[in-house]
Amino acid sequence: MADRNKNDAAAQHYMPTMTGDYSRISDTAKAVDYKILPAILAYIKSVAPRITRMDTDTPFVIADYGAADGVNSSVLFENIIGQIRAINPSLKIRLVYNDIAVRDYFDRFWAGSRLKQLGGVEADYIRRSFYEALPEIKGKLHLGFSSTSLHWLNTEDVGTEFFQHPSHIQANQLPDKDRRKFVEKWKRDWRVFLRERAAELGEGGALFMANLTNRGGDRWPASAGYNNLRDICHELCREGRIKEEECKAIFVPDYFATPQEMKSLIGEDGLAQTFDLAFFEEMTVPCAYYAQFKNQLDDEQAKGKLADILAHVVRAWSESSIKTGLAAEDKGEIEEIYHRLRDRFYHAPGGLPYEYCLLELVKR
Secondary structure: OHHHHHOOHHHHOOOOOOOOOHHHHOHHHHHHHHHHHHHHHHHHHHOHHHHHHOOOOOOEEEEEEOOOOOOOOHHHHHHHHHHHHHHOOOOOEEEEEEEOOOHHHHHHHHHOOOOHHHOOEEEEEEEOOOOOOOHHHOOOEEEEEEEOOOOEOOOOOOOHHHOOOOOOOOHHHOOHHHHHHHHHHHHHHHHHHHHHHHHHEEEEEEEEEEEEOOOOOOOOOOHHHHHHHHHHHHHHHHOOOOOHHHHHHOOOOEOOOOHHHHHHHHOOHHHHOOEEEEEEEEEEEOOOOHHHHOOOOOOHHHHHHHHHHHHHHHHHHHHHHHHHHOOHHHOOHHHHHHHHHHHHHHHOOOOOOEEEEEEEEEEO
16 A cells, blocks of 8 residues: 555545535534524624624625535525624625535535525635635635534645554544544644634634534544444455555544643634634534434334435545545445445444534634
């Protein structure tokens, strides 16, 4: 695997992407919008005098970092715009969506979006990592939002060899000693993210984040999905279907920081002088899919449907990372991996709850 990467410059860096239907099967992720909406509406109310005074030719700018195709935040943004328009009915709105996915997914969403039909609302899609600057909105951003994105580490500033381990496929699975480098990388990445957002936010602008978090033990998001994938990869390796070097290279490049780690980093001198932490809450969002079936698990058809959904959900966020670790001749094993994942969810039904930290940072 190492030699193959050395000879292939394009393989030195990779950026995980969600599949095209991610927004259709991310019900648990969407549920968090209702939890963070009151904090956003309270903020808008607090800056109502400023919104009232805004020139109608100067749009109120809202950005979604790690937006996927834009679907997940659409209802939230409708509510936000409704609140703004109640204060200043003629104010223009500019929505900025930022992600690394191909633009086609966003264009399909926007063409039929209710947001587009509101009138006076324009949208941009910037295909770029959210660890990069967005000079297009420097100093112009009023409200930034990010949900279920900031656990993804920046893969552009390290080679693929950084994301490798002989026994595990994700940083939260690792023993403390092995996990340390990912913790330090998460800290560096977050400092970059917040520095760039600070440059984009105008004075008094706010950044709202729904961050997936590790609350101890197995209380980190979708841990059952990650653990099943790890065990399946080792199973295939023992059977000789994938090689040991592939098993080592299959790694999902994310890290779920603890609430304490988040608070500590935001409290660092440089960031504390830039942002006020106005809101911070830990919470659990139960698995949206398991709740639908938990009373029907004696029914084989219902149990099978739940297993299908859970395997599909996990595949949406993990497939690009799994493929990266597989050699070209073994890419076909991807179907076997998710077939076995479905079987595991069928024989051991369980949910994929999400642990969250909700944060509001206001620029000084």
